[in-house]
Every structure is written in structure tokens, then in C-alpha cells.
Amino acid sequence: MPTDTRKSAWRVLLGYVRPHRGALAVGALLSLTMGATGLALPLVAQDLIGSLSQDESISGALMLLSALVLANAVIGALGGYVLQRTAESVVLTARRSLTSYLMRLRISAVDASEPGDLLARATSDTTLLRAMTTESLIGFGTGGLTLVATLVMMALVDAVLLLVTLGVIVVTGVVIGLIVPVINRASKRAQDSVGEMGAALERVLGALRTVKASSAEERERRAVHAAAEESWRASVRAAKWRALAGNTAGLSTQVAFITVLAVGGARVATGAIDVGALVAFLLYVFYLMAPIQEVVSAITQYQVGSAAISRIQEVRELPSEPERTAAPPLPTGEEKPASVAFRDVHFRYTPELPPVHHGVTFEIPPRGMTAFVGPSGAGKTTVFSLIERFYDATDGRVLVDGRDVGEWDVAELRAQIGYVEQDAPVLSGSLRDNLLFGAPDATDEAVAGALATTRLEDLVRRLPDGLETLVGHRGTKLSGGERQRVAIARALLRRPRLLLLDEATSQLDAVNEAALRDAVTAAARDTTVLVVAHRLSTVTSADRIVVMDAGRVLAVGTHGELVAGSELYAELAATQFLTASA
Numbered sequence: 001m002p003t004d005t006r007k008s009a010w011r012v013l014l015g016y017v018r019p020h021r022g023a024l025a026v027g028a029l030l031s032l033t034m035g036a037t038g039l040a041l042p043l044v045a046q047d048l049i050g051s052l053s054q055d056e057s058i059s060g061a062l063m064l065l066s067a068l069v070l071a072n073a074v075i076g077a078l079g080g081y082v083l084q085r086t087a088e089s090v091v092l093t094a095r096r097s098l099t100s101y102l103m104r105l106r107i108s109a110v111d112a113s114e115p116g117d118l119l120a121r122a123t124s125d126t127t128l129l130r131a132m133t134t135e136s137l138i139g140f141g142t143g144g145l146t147l148v149a150t151l152v153m154m155a156l157v158d159a160v161l162l163l164v165t166l167g168v169i170v171v172t173g174v175v176i177g178l179i180v181p182v183i184n185r186a187s188k189r190a191q192d193s194v195g196e197m198g199a200a201l202e203r204v205l206g207a208l209r210t211v212k213a214s215s216a217e218e219r220e221r222r223a224v225h226a227a228a229e230e231s232w233r234a235s236v237r238a239a240k241w242r243a244l245a246g247n248t249a250g251l252s253t254q255v256a257f258i259t260v261l262a263v264g265g266a267r268v269a270t271g272a273i274d275v276g277a278l279v280a281f282l283l284y285v286f287y288l289m290a291p292i293q294e295v296v297s298a299i300t301q302y303q304v305g306s307a308a309i310s311r312i313q314e315v316r317e318l319p320s321e322p323e324r325t326a327a328p329p330l331p332t333g334e335e336k337p338a339s340v341a342f343r344d345v346h347f348r349y350t351p352e353l354p355p356v357h358h359g360v361t362f363e364i365p366p367r368g369m370t371a372f373v374g375p376s377g378a379g380k381t382t383v384f385s386l387i388e389r390f391y392d393a394t395d396g397r398v399l400v401d402g403r404d405v406g407e408w409d410v411a412e413l414r415a416q417i418g419y420v421e422q423d424a425p426v427l428s429g430s431l432r433d434n435l436l437f438g439a440p441d442a443t444d445e446a447v448a449g450a451l452a453t454t455r456l457e458d459l460v461r462r463l464p465d466g467l468e469t470l471v472g473h474r475g476t477k478l479s480g481g482e483r484q485r486v487a488i489a490r491a492l493l494r495r496p497r498l499l500l501l502d503e504a505t506s507q508l509d510a511v512n513e514a515a516l517r518d519a520v521t522a523a524a525r526d527t528t529v530l531v532v533a534h535r536l537s538t539v540t541s542a543d544r545i546v547v548m549d550a551g552r553v554l555a556v557g558t559h560g561e562l563v564a565g566s567e568l569y570a571e572l573a574a575t576q577f578l579t580a581s582a
Contacts, residue, residue, distance in 0.1 A: 009306035012313060013132060016094045023086040024138065030079030031142040036149075037072040087133040094126045094312070100323075101316055107390035108349070109318040116202030117195035121315050124194050125308040132305030136298045143294030150288050157281045158273050164263050165256045165285065169292070172252035176296060179245045183300050186238035188307035193231040195311070200227040242300045253289040260285050321410050328415040330439055331495050337366040337528040338401050338416055338498040340387060345396035347382060356382050358551045359396070369524035369541070371533040373572060374548035380532045381422060383548075384500045387530075388419060400498070418491030422502045422532075424484040426475025431460070432467040434475070434486055439493040450489040453519045456482070488516065492523065499523060501531045517541065536573060545569070 017024060099122055110118075154162045204220045264278040341364065347357040356379045364370050372380040385391050386398050389405050398405045405413060418438070426434050435450065436442055442450075447467075451457050459482055463469040475483045491499060501520065513535070520529055521541055533539045540559045547555040547562060547569045555566040562569040 008313070009302075009309045012309050013090075013129065013137065013305070016090050016097070016129065017133060017137065019093060020086050020089045023082060023089070024133075027079050027082035027086055028138050028142055030075055030082060031138065032145060034072055034075040034079055037068050037075065083134045083138055084130075087130040090133045091126055091130050094129050095122060098122050098126060098312060098315060101320060104320040104323060106319040106321060107385070109320070112350075113318070114195070114199035114202070116198035116200065118315065119202065120191075120195040120198040121311050125191060125311050128191075128305050128308040131301050132308070135294075135301040136305055139294045139301070140298035143291045143298060147288070147291035147295060150284055150291060154281060154284045154288075157277050157284065158264070158267070160267065160272075161260050161264055161281050164259050165288070168252050168256040168259060172248055172292075175248050176245050176299065179241055179248070180299055180303060183238065183241045183245065184303040184307060186234070186241055187304040188310060190231070190234040190238040191307050191311055193227070193234040197224070197227040197231045200224045238304070242304075245296055245300050248296075253285065253292060256288070257282065257285050324411050328409070328412045330415050330441075331497050333495040333526075335497055337526065339366045339399075340364040340498065340528065340530065341397075341399040341402075342383070342386075343397045343399065345386065345393045345398060347379075347386060347391065347394045349391070355394070356551050357386075357393075357396075360548075360551065360553055362546050362553050362556055364528065364530065364544070366528055367524065367526070368543035369521065369529040369531060371531045371539045371542035371545045372548060373533055373539060373545060373569065374554075375568075375572075377550070378548040379551040380548055381502055384419065384502055384530070384532070387498075387500065388414060388417060415494075416497045418494045418496030418499045420484070420487045420491050420501050424480075424487035426471055426478060426483045426486055428473045429470065430465075430468050431463065431471055431486070434471060435467070435490055435493060438490050439495075442493045446493055450492050453492060453516075454485040454489040455515050456485050456489060459485075485516070497527055499527055499529045501529065503532050503534050513537070539573070547572075 102118060102122060151162065151166070154165065201224050204224060260281060264273070264281060267273050268275055268278050342360045342362050345357050345360040346355060347360075348355040360379065360383070372383060374380055382391075386393055387400065387405065389408075389410055392406065400408065400413065400416070427437065432447075435447055439446075451460060459478075460466050469477075471477050471486075475486070478486065488501070491501075499520075514537070517538055520531070523529060524543070531538060531542065533542070539545055542559070544556060545559060545562055546553055547566050549568055554568055555562055557565065559573075563573055564570075
């Protein structure tokens, strides 16, 4: 009796299969037709032997036999192609569905997961649905029907020999029934180990420069190899049990053949059946091997596939954002700037971690530049994450334009915002692709303006293919400062009502930093700019400064006010900022 988990796996698989059910039905029909032609062969052989024993012409039987063999081969090849093509389409459907969901995962879910493991679930796990579709869904149906039809034909030839064969099949079924749960557990562990290996490899490749600079290649190689070996051991264990189940089915056919040969020989000797009937029955015994193997393969492959579906469903249980069919419109540049307010905001990333914010409160009016300063770990970057709704406040309210961010449509909220992260990521692709990433409809004039604002014009002239130059994985062909300027240009092209810059000029030289500071100051006349600052020059030009420490707002004011009224700010201004800007 299937468990609830197995029913769920079937439901998930059928959901992926549903768009392709017509093609799958054609493939199944062709497979059944092939089985029917195969079932006719022993009967024709029996008639041929009867004609030989009576010294009659066998040319008709031979022609029919040849036609059946040819039809069986052609129909089998066509049916196999249709099923394989449909199975690939099922895998495509599953991958589209899963990758779409991955794109909508909450940042908290991604942070709690291993990217390499998520990648394995979207690639290797979905690949297993191919065999599950052909071998489990179709194979079990066609194999089961062919098995029943074969047993019916055997009953027509001789009921006694059928009972002997059924006895062997029942014993085989009991043995395989004991093996199936073990296959399920072993297959789940094998798939988990593939994900663990992917996570280990992604960890190294994601920080390969650090690994090499630390001379840690050998240590990391051993760690990745250990994960690969564990994956190998788990896969071998699963293969061992699958092979045992398959060989049990093969052995049952051999035992049935020997038993039928012995009993059938005795029945021929007593005259209960003739030689032609025995030959036909033995052919059916041999023919029985294929549907038995098909059914056993369907059961074992289902265990593998259900383990994969279980891992896929685990991803789909992770928290996600609402699905959208189209991106919301970006601001036209004519809208008024956004206002931001935090009211007694408390936040922690997970229940087991200490709080990051302890009652953070501040008000930022539309337009102008606000700088956030404070020691590392003060909670400055978290302010931006809460505004973007990468995370939700544990308590308190985060307001944009006077509306709680929880009341905004997430995509609509983010369409109002231009955001430059701390490490200013650049995606693989061309420079143009990266600039237009947040505003794909931006005009050439707008792009030229953003390039001029961020002083990227010289870079474009130097690159061999200009804007079409490929920047490499994570922008490795650009310097750190160039990546930051690309990220800022990308944000400006969105014409945001609210611009968030998280230490966006940390890797710029003094000349480019001064130019970009002027550009940001100019932008602050038409939009609301929030900056996590590390240089005194940025802070002094801000309209207001929010001083944070240990998840609390200690003071808000201008540079002059805070130097006189905030001990922490005065200390930062005299040390960290002055040093950074020197």
C-alpha cells in the first residue's frame, strides 16, 4: 500500500506530465502495440510447429512471423522515441517550474541554503524525472498490462503450467517488496550527497582567489574529494539494491523456465499437451521476462524518482515572494521622491541569533541625502535590507511614502528603488547587459548620461568591443572600482525615487570618488538618497546623518551638530573617516 509520501510524489509527477499527456498517451499506445505484436509471436510459432509435424506448408506462417518481427522493431523504435522526447519535455517543465520558484525565494531562505545544493536540485534531481516518466509512469502501466496479457495467453495454452509460473512470480514479488524501502532510503541519501558535493565545490569556486592566496588548494581538494567519495558510496549502495531487485526478477524468469520445462516435459510425456504447446509456453516464459523486468524497473526507478521529487518539494516549501507575470513599470523621473521612516523597528535574522536592531526609529523626508554611519555591526546595511523587504522586521514598522512596506506589492516597491550593494556585484555578460539589467528599456541617451555621471566613458573606449565587451564571471575583467561604478550607473538608469548606496564608493580612488559624490549630491536634489558612508567627505555633504551603534540610533543631525553633540560620531570623524579620506 503506497504511503502518503509516495502519493504526493505521484501527484507532483502527474502535475509535470499533464501538459504532455497527449504525447505520452501516443507513446504508451505504441508500446502496448509493440507488446501485442510480441504476444502473437509464440502463437504463430506454435502454428508453424504444428504445420511442420503435419507436413504442411509453412511459408504463410514464416511470412507472418517475419512481418510481426519487423512491425515489433519499427513500432518499438517509434514508441521509444516518442516516450523519450516526452520525458525530456517533462524534465523541461519541472526545471522551468523549479527555477522560477528559485528566483522568487526570500533572501532569508537563500541565505539559509547552500547554493550548490540548490543547483543540484534544479539540475541532477530534475533529470531523474526523465526515467521516472518513462520507466515508472509508462513502464509500470504498459509493463503491467503486457504482463497480464502474457499470463492470459499462457492460461490459454496450459493452466497447470501457468500456476507453476505464478508461484515463482509471487515469491519474486515478496523478495522485491522487502528490497523496495531500502532502495528508497539509499536513493534519497545518494541525491542528498550529490547536493552536498555541489555545495562543497561551489564553496571553493566562489572564493577561489582566497583559496589560492591562502595556499589552501590541497586542503580544499581533500574536502571536495571527500564529498565526492561520499556521493560515490551512497550511489553505489543505491545501485547495489537496484541491481539486486533487477537480478531477482531475472532469476525468477530462469527458475520459471526450468520449472516449466520439467513440469511441461512430464505433461508432454503423459500426452496432456503436445510439443507445440510446450514450445509456445516456453516462449511466453521468455517473453514474460521483459514485462517483469519493466515492472520491477518501474518500482525501483520510482524510489529513485520519489527521492528526487522529495528534494524538489523541499525547495518549494521554502518561503518565497508572490509570483508576478510581468515586471512593474519603473518611475518615469517625474514622480516625487520617496520618504522613509523606521518606527521602533526590532529585527533578528533567525530566532537563534541575537537581535540586529533594537527599536530603531528615524524619519527621512523626501529628497536630499541621508548618511548612515557607525561601527561595523551597527545594523546600517540591515536598514537597506528591510527597506527592500529582503527581510521583514520582527517588530515595529518600516514605512515608504507613509505606507508599511508589508502593504506594498514587493515588485512595485522595488521598482521605486535603486540599490547598490556593498560588494557591487556584476553579472556575467556584456557591459551593456549589466547597465541595462535594472532598466532594460533605457535609451542610448540615458545610458550615455549614466556613463558620463559615473566616469565610465574612458573604460568603454578602452574595451575592445565597447559596451558589448564581456565582463567575465562576476565581472572579473573589471577592477573593483569599475564594478562599483557599473553598479551605480545601473541603479541610476532606473530613475529611482529612492536610491540606496551601501558603501558604494569604498573602492574608488579620490578623483573618481569626488566626481561620483558630486553626481550623487546632484541626484539628491531630485530623489531621496540613503548612503552607508565610510568617508568623511561623503558625510559632510549629507543633509542629515544617522549615527547607529549596536542596533540602535544614537543621534540624528548634521555634521556640525553631531561633532558637538555625539561622542561616538566625534570619535568616528576624528579617526575612521579622516583616515579613510586621507
